[in-house]
Amino acid sequence: MKKQSILRAGFTLTLLVVAIVLVRMLWVDYMFSPWTRDGRVRAKVVQVSTDVSGLVSDVRVKDNQLVRQGDILFVLDPARFHYAVAQADADLRRAKAQMAQAKAQMSGSQFGFTMKRTQAARRANLSGDVISDESRADSALLARQSAAAYDADVAAYSAAEAMVKAALVVQQTAELNLTRSEVRAPSDGYITNLNLYPGDFATAGVARMALIDSHSFWVYGYFEETKLPHVHVGDQAVVRLLSGGNDILGHVDSLASGIADRDNPTSNSDLLADVNPIFTWVRLAQRVPVRVHLDQIPVGTKLAMGMTCTVTLRPQTGH
Numbered sequence: 001m002k003k004q005s006i007l008r009a010g011f012t013l014t015l016l017v018v019a020i021v022l023v024r025m026l027w028v029d030y031m032f033s034p035w036t037r038d039g040r041v042r043a044k045v046v047q048v049s050t051d052v053s054g055l056v057s058d059v060r061v062k063d064n065q066l067v068r069q070g071d072i073l074f075v076l077d078p079a080r081f082h083y084a085v086a087q088a089d090a091d092l093r094r095a096k097a098q099m100a101q102a103k104a105q106m107s108g109s110q111f112g113f114t115m116k117r118t119q120a121a122r123r124a125n126l127s128g129d130v131i132s133d134e135s136r137a138d139s140a141l142l143a144r145q146s147a148a149a150y151d152a153d154v155a156a157y158s159a160a161e162a163m164v165k166a167a168l169v170v171q172q173t174a175e176l177n178l179t180r181s182e183v184r185a186p187s188d189g190y191i192t193n194l195n196l197y198p199g200d201f202a203t204a205g206v207a208r209m210a211l212i213d214s215h216s217f218w219v220y221g222y223f224e225e226t227k228l229p230h231v232h233v234g235d236q237a238v239v240r241l242l243s244g245g246n247d248i249l250g251h252v253d254s255l256a257s258g259i260a261d262r263d264n265p266t267s268n269s270d271l272l273a274d275v276n277p278i279f280t281w282v283r284l285a286q287r288v289p290v291r292v293h294l295d296q297i298p299v300g301t302k303l304a305m306g307m308t309c310t311v312t313l314r315p316q317t318g319h
Contacts, residue, residue, distance in 0.1 A: 028316045032232040034313035036223050038287060041307040047207035048073060051180040056200045063194035066139045067185045073209060074183050074196060081178040088171035095167040099160035106153040114267035189213045217294055221311035222287035236314040241307060246298040253293040
């Protein structure tokens, strides 16, 4: 009986030790192993806006539609832009005609200036027996007047040339506005939460449509700070979506270098730190974003920005 009691006690003690070891291993694995259930699928969201303002005449996409880069998303009423191009063309032709007229006048002034200058120089070399001093002075004066007229015509031509360049810029801008009246997709992606219809007014610079870049999906895993020592850039990552399906393979791209400190906001009154009191024996680990690049997305896997997932890391050899 005594031997059986000793065996029972030893067996019970062994089970207790094994249970403690297992619980300890589970606790360490839960607290320090690089994994988290708090993962979010992220992507680039392009806020599509117009470069010009106008009335929407046609919307050529549907909600949740996949579009390719360069596809027309919606069109503004082009009538006003066509009128602007026609006006710019007319102004450019008028500016060119004025420049041609100024050039012709400058050429005539140059010829007259050359002739008067030559005449004044020739008379200045004649003796007083051939020409009077008054005629010599009049010739010099006419030469100076011709020079002033020529300089004025040169300035007028330069101004006309500048007007042509300005009119050309206005014309190119009008043509660009006409082109930009057709809003195109900046990248491949999905139209999301479409709320734009013909008849709406689009203001330049105001986003009217959201496009999810289909080539930009990544995952943010929010790891507790106690697990960060086991997280390294380049570590292999396995992403499991809450929706199920095959695992997605990736790797750690980067770690965030800062998060907001809610317990230490800046006071608006005196710019002093306003630290909230906390219980010293209750302290929750902060969660730090870890960016995971997706290397292999299984065929047929549907990714949507905001989906939740579990991220498990497999440290590289030597970490």
